[in-house]
Amino acid sequence: MKSQIQRYIIFFAVLIANLLSAQPKLSAELGLGMYGPKMEGFDDNPDVFFPTKNIFTRNLLLNWGVYYEFFSNARLGYNSFTSYEAGKLDLQESKPAFQRSIRYRMIPLETFFRWRPRIELNFTLTPIWGRAKITMDTKPSDKFEDWNELLNSFGDSDPLSELAGTDQLVNNWIGYSGMIGVRFYLSSRLGLDFKFGFMNNQYKQDEWLVQRNKVKGPAMKIDDLPIFSLRAVYGLK
């Protein structure tokens, strides 16, 4: 038994020493993504007009990420694509400020190899935890009317019974994505990375929450989407 414990200690000591001697590689990324969702709930809404429809609020995604190279040609990290929209709505009672964000949060597993000393090909598979959020800054006196008008425009017929000081519509979903990329190293620390692939989201229109009550949100088609991204990568360590 004693020798067995010693064997385990030696085994783990070798394992840890191996991990310590390997050079850790931490990198941060910042860039833009592009995709083409169909946001019928916003763009084809017959009752409420959303004034800020353009390429930046519909097709462009802000992208940042952090990766850790745990193996000589594999990385694990966190990556976030965010679509953001802000503007003023023209409702019957008031003109509240409106914000909408859709965040695709990923934990990618990326493997890569160097095709040339400066060029790398990488392959990414990742689960997605998506979250959409809609907030409206309304006057306390018009709160119920404004929220009900917005929800009714999305197709929800039940009126809201309770609201709080800061109200927001939230929806969570899961999905997955796969991407292939090419990275060109400008220096040994700095690189440019272009990726293309797809993303599949299990978004359900009926699963929005406001004050823990299920309501119907905007119709969006965000499943089976081709996605492209261009980012700058900096090796921190």
Added chain:
Amino acid sequence: MRYFFCFVLLTGACFASNLPPKRTKKAKKVKDLGSGPCHDPVHPLIMLAMEKGVKAVPLRKIFLYRKLLKQCKKTGHRETVKQLKLKDYQRDYQKAQFMAGWTSNHAMCVTIVIFYYYVGMVTAEK
């Protein structure tokens, strides 16, 4: 004596060439470059970059490292700096050149999934 001078002048005129007289090169002044961080004893940061790569240099010391590289260039070690950068690319290239074990399987899975997705998209549109 007169014939002798005539002979010398004539032969001189016959074998004379238009080439300008060769100028002797001035001896190059050897600049006293002084000792830099790449000279012996090599600066520990440069040594670290040589042994483990540029990425091993801590981020908070990156400005000092760049300053040292500039000094290295000024003190006649331009080639050392060049090699330092090249070696880093080569090191990463050799380390990540081939897919090892499961990583190649992962890459194949990703390729197949994306290929399947795009083929599906094209055929669905048709």
